[in-house]
Amino acid sequence: MGKRVGIVGVGQTHHASHRLDASGVEVIAEAVTRCLDDAQTTLDAVDAIIIGNMDHFENINYVDMWAVDGLGGCMKPVFKVTTGGTTGTTVGAAAYYSAASGMFDTVMAVGWEKNSESDTQAAIATCANPVLERDPFAGAIGPLATEYSMYMKAYGATEEDAAIVAARDRNNALNNPYAHNRMHVTVEDVMNSPMLSYPVKFLDMCPRSDGACAVIFAVEEKAKKMCDRPAWIHASVVRHDYTHFGDLEWQWMPTLERATLQAYKYAGITNPVKEFDVAELYQPCSTTGVKWLDSMWFCERGQGPKLIRSGATHMDGIIPINPSGGVVATNPIGATALIRVAEAAWQIMGRAGDRQIPNVKKALATGFGGCSWSDVFVLGADLP
């Protein structure tokens, strides 16, 4: 399993639809500076940097080159990692693996995106196989709508179930000063918002944002010196699948099932709903906030709606999900998954401000990308 590693500092930008005050380099600098401040350290203490985004959103290759002043990467080992929506958790995983391997003592992960700089849907469509699936199935909304339709038919989930999740996350975002969309929203508001692709409505779906996030990972002996309450990595697991959309299992999500199963095994989790104190999950659409609970072993298959309706995932529930407002409130795509890890870490470190869940000992964070990739982090207050 390698060396034990903890998160010792986290920084993120104030996210927005258009950060026209800041270039890509400047949003990166904002996150890195805040992360160093949070860790009460300087770049001298950072041995290596992993950065990621998706080039086609900005049409600029080589962020690792032209952003080096904002990144602070001059004369350091800098690696770029890009895996679609999971980019944020993958830069986190790569940073963790780099530290756990013993090669570097402290590694900073940085995820960022300036989604205002292009047409996000057009750019996302370029991820689909160009000679087969780009015309009939590309984009983010359609596939998510399709999978929830199947789940509704199979298990009796409803549009209202998704609307409960959308209202939960959007209202949680009111407690998060960094969130992009901060507005009070009722279930009725969600239900009455414009239909995008049945059954997904406007307020069910994530926005696209400008923003960045940075997280510093340190090996045990350094982490203990740098931070009085590090968020220790108990597990970090990545699973990919997909050849064509038609090959996928649409009723549940095998990559998330496998990734969480392996992560729970590493972390000794047997009852996730009881053992996790909080979860920050990459749920790009509120429908996935219902459907994917099955695939994280939070309930039996098809029981996601019951769990949502019970209120168990609200701020005062047994397993609060997305106190930050999650992805439906904030989505700078290359940073989005790293923000999940960062928010989970802050929950453990007790630095989550108005969205803090009391006394968090174990936290779950996920990333979602491609179709359908899953990254999972389990963080703990105690050493693994």
Place this chain on the structure above:
Amino acid sequence: MADWKSEVEEVVFPGKICVPYSWTVGSTLSRWYVQLRDDGEIWANRCPSCGTVYVPPKIKCIKCYKDMNDWVKLPGTGTIETFTVVNKERPGLDPKKPPFVYAVIKMDGADTGMVHLIGGVEPEKVKVGMRVAPVLEKERDGHITDIKHFKPIA
């Protein structure tokens, strides 16, 4: 390779996704461009820690990672450090018809080189070490091409 044409029919799909891109210049460089556009001046910023003067300006000092709020006005003159003559046209990419000269210019008062075009001189007469000054467009819109080129000075 010789026979594949008899076995494989060539099928190639043209792309139709056209993504419109734009780039936020940001608070540091927009200040630089506004000074160039409105006052016709080239400014640099200086690291408060190590004193390195950067042109174009940096977001953070690449050596110290310090904020770069210390602005200095440059005379605009400089010295050609290295250059090339572009002869073959690259459609849609070049700022003007070849032949023209690309150069790295070490700017007076700054510690860094700046890349731009050299004009007002036959390409074959350009030399390393040549002193140059900027030639500005009369109508400026806050873009790197507000500097038409750098021309040799005595």
